[in-house]
Every structure is written in structure tokens, then in C-alpha cells.
Amino acid sequence: MVGGDWLLGVAFGVTATAAASLDPALRQVTPIRLPNGVGVNPPHAEAAIAALRAALISGQFSSGGQPPSGLALAYPDEWPLERIQLLLHAATAVGYSANLVRLLPFSEAAGHHREIYPEDNPASAAARGALLAATGPIYANQIPQQPVPLGSPPAVTAPPTNRVPWILAAAFALVVVIAGAATAAVILTGGDDDTTVATATRTTGFALLSPTASAPTTTSRAADPSASPLPLAAAPPPPSSTPSPEPQPTATTRLAPTTTSDAPAPAAPSSADTPPTTDIPDLHEAAIRGYCRGLLNQVGKFPGGLPAMRAQVSPPPFTSPSDWSEAFDRAASGSCQ
Known part of the structure; x- marks a missing residue:
């Protein structure tokens, strides 16, 4: 998911939920007023x-x-791992893969921003601090901004007319990252099933452009008839013509009589007493494989192929250059595994 040039910070407090936005160009944090x-x-x-x-x-x-x-x-800070994983699942559900999300506790987030705002609380301070922790320290002379009311409509700007040379490259980068993020989300929830991944890559691009849009209806694809069949069991070897030697008789040892006890045997531990284990998905590997599949899905539409895409398409926010390069290397090899 790639959107505008701003970041959203949300703090899920015990008594309040707060949000803030950050303009990376201006390094300015602005509180967001949430509805009741x-x-x-x-x-x-x-x-x-x-x-x-x-x-x-x-x-x-x-x-x-x-x-x-x-x-x-x-x-x-007191949340267990299972509660923290809820936030990753929620971000995936609204269209943001794991590589576009930064998680951190209140104590770490609040330490990055100490400005006092009207009607401030620990959750709102943590929402602003989470943004600054994800992008670096802020300038000391920043002027606090007031929250923007919910009633104001979005600003409508005229379309640019002198940016045609790079709009094409930006559009392809948008489609590649959308496809990669959607595929990574499918890998986290559906595993490595090729039918599920192929179905996800055929979803409409217009529905993926908005994180609040409902998921489009897709149709599943039957298994590829050209896939290799299951391996057959090997035939048993023919019987040997050489007769095996007769086993030598062994001495029989008489066991001493044992006494039985009337005490019942201890019951075997039931499966209900065993605490369930939670499998945490490999979010890092899923993101790389999702980007790789997105690149393979768009390489035929980009002039110059993968080399041109590697030179012109920048990595998404919160994605390291090594992960972005790894996705291109796997796409060049033809396998995203």
C-alpha cells in the first residue's frame, strides 16, 4: 500500500485511543481528532x-x-505478544503489510516527544512519539499544531500538467508495491497456496488504492493440469535366489515372577493440559516474497523490464534497501521462494 506523503501514528491506550500525522518533508507532527x-x-x-x-x-x-x-x-507496555500481534493483523486487514508498520511500546514512543498539547494524555503523546521514533529525531524549535476538525472536506487540487515524464514511472511503482503488499498479506493468511496467491494478484487495482475500500470479489483458479503428478511408490525388489541361512536356536531365559500392584497406573497427560502454541508468521520473508511476485506481475508492463524498474522504483517506506534488492534478485531468477 502506497499513499500520500504522510505517516499515521495511532496509540492504543488503556483508557484512550489517540492518533497523529507526520509530514516527513516538514518534520511536523499534527494531532488528529478521532470521532466519538x-x-x-x-x-x-x-x-x-x-x-x-x-x-x-x-x-x-x-x-x-x-x-x-x-x-x-x-x-x-504490559501487553503480551498475542495482543501486539492483533495490531499487525489489523494493519494487514486495512491494506498495510508488515514492512509498512512500526510497532513500539508506550514507554519508548512517549520518550521521543515531550511537547505539551491542549487536552494531552499519555495516548496522544505516544501517538506522536511513535511517528518520530519511526522517522528519526525532530527539530527542537517545532511549533505545536492544533488538531484539524473532522468536518473539513478534503482539499481538491488541480491536476499537474508538467510532470508527465515521471508520472509513468511513479504509476508503475505504485502498482508494483500494491501487488507486493497484497500478495504478502495473502501469504501470511493463506500460506504458499498458488491458487490463493494467483487470485490475490488478479484483484482490481482501483480497490487496492484505498485502505478503507472493501475487498473485491475474486474467482479461484483450478489447479494447473500440467503440474507434475504425485510420485508413485517404488516396486518391491524381486526375491533373492540365494536362500537365507537358517537362524540359530537361542537359549531361552526364564523370567523371574513379578508381583502386580493394585494401585492404578498414572493417567497419561491429555492434550487439553498442554498449552497451545501460537505460530507467528515470518513477516519479513512474506514481505520480500510479496514484493517479488508484484515485480513479476508488472515487469511486462514496465519499459526496460526489471533493470529499469530497479533503477527507477524506490523502496517503499520502512523497507530496507537490502530487502528491496533481495526482491529484485528473486524476481530476476524467476522464483520468489
């Missing part, structure tokens, strides 16, 4: 998705209608 009824301390995935979607909609009103290019999410 936004859930706090989300106990399950549905509540986390609803709170994050409300913050996205409110942030787009103050950012010209464009979705953010990345998310910085803060959570209470």
Missing part, C-alpha cells in the same frame, strides 16, 4: 481493525483525501 465511539484497549482483532480504520478515515480528511504511506502503532 472509537474503541480503547482493543481485546480482539475486530476491535483493533475498527479503531485503526476510524483513525485512517479521520487522517485522510486532514491530508487531502490521500491514505498514509505507512503506520506507526504504539501499545501499552
Whole structure:
């Protein structure tokens, strides 16, 4: 998911949920006023998705209608790993893969921003601090900004007329990153099933451009008839013509009589007593494979192929150059595994 030139920070506090936006060019943090009824301390995935979607909609009103290019999410320090994973699942559900999300606890986030705002609370300070922790220190002379009211409509600007030479490259980069993020999300939820991945890459690009749009209806594809069949079991070897030697008789040892006890045998531990284990998906590997598949899906539409795309398409926010290069290397080899 690639959006406008701004980042969204959301802090899920115990008593309040707060949000803020960051303009990376101006290094300016602005609080975002959330609507009434936004859930706090989300106990399950549905509540986390609803709170994050409300913050996205409110942030787009103050950012010209464009979705953010990345998310910085803060959570209470006492949250267990299972609760933290809810935020990653919520970000994936609204269109942001793991490489576009930064997670950090309140104590770390709040330490990056100490300005006092009207009606401030620990959650709002953590939302601003999460953005600064994800992008670096802010200038000391920043002037605090007031929250933007929800009633103001998005600003409408005239289309540019003198940016045609690089709009084509930017459009292809947008499609590649969208396809890569969507495929990474499918890998996290659906595994390595080729039918699921192929179905995800055929979704409409217009629906993926907005993180709040509903998921498009897709049709599954039957298995490839040209795939190699399952391996057959090997035939048993023919019987040997040489007779095996007769076994030598062995001495029989008489066992001493044993006494039986009337005490019942200890019961075997049941599976219900064993604590379940939670498999955490490999988000880093899924993101690289998702970008690789997105590149392979768009390479035929980009003039110059993969070499030109490597030279012109910049890595998405929160993506290291080594991961971006790894995705291109796998795409060049033809295999994203």
C-alpha cells in the first residue's frame, strides 16, 4: 500500500485511543481528532481493525483525501505478544503489510516527544512519539499544531500538467508495491497456496488504492493440469535366489515372577493440559516474497523490464534497501521462494 506523503501514528491506550500525522518533508507532527465511539484497549482483532480504520478515515480528511504511506502503532507496555500481534493483523486487514508498520511500546514512543498539547494524555503523546521514533529525531524549535476538525472536506487540487515524464514511472511503482503488499498479506493468511496467491494478484487495482475500500470479489483458479503428478511408490525388489541361512536356536531365559500392584497406573497427560502454541508468521520473508511476485506481475508492463524498474522504483517506506534488492534478485531468477 502506497499513499500520500504522510505517516499515521495511532496509540492504543488503556483508557484512550489517540492518533497523529507526520509530514516527513516538514518534520511536523499534527494531532488528529478521532470521532466519538472509537474503541480503547482493543481485546480482539475486530476491535483493533475498527479503531485503526476510524483513525485512517479521520487522517485522510486532514491530508487531502490521500491514505498514509505507512503506520506507526504504539501499545501499552504490559501487553503480551498475542495482543501486539492483533495490531499487525489489523494493519494487514486495512491494506498495510508488515514492512509498512512500526510497532513500539508506550514507554519508548512517549520518550521521543515531550511537547505539551491542549487536552494531552499519555495516548496522544505516544501517538506522536511513535511517528518520530519511526522517522528519526525532530527539530527542537517545532511549533505545536492544533488538531484539524473532522468536518473539513478534503482539499481538491488541480491536476499537474508538467510532470508527465515521471508520472509513468511513479504509476508503475505504485502498482508494483500494491501487488507486493497484497500478495504478502495473502501469504501470511493463506500460506504458499498458488491458487490463493494467483487470485490475490488478479484483484482490481482501483480497490487496492484505498485502505478503507472493501475487498473485491475474486474467482479461484483450478489447479494447473500440467503440474507434475504425485510420485508413485517404488516396486518391491524381486526375491533373492540365494536362500537365507537358517537362524540359530537361542537359549531361552526364564523370567523371574513379578508381583502386580493394585494401585492404578498414572493417567497419561491429555492434550487439553498442554498449552497451545501460537505460530507467528515470518513477516519479513512474506514481505520480500510479496514484493517479488508484484515485480513479476508488472515487469511486462514496465519499459526496460526489471533493470529499469530497479533503477527507477524506490523502496517503499520502512523497507530496507537490502530487502528491496533481495526482491529484485528473486524476481530476476524467476522464483520468489
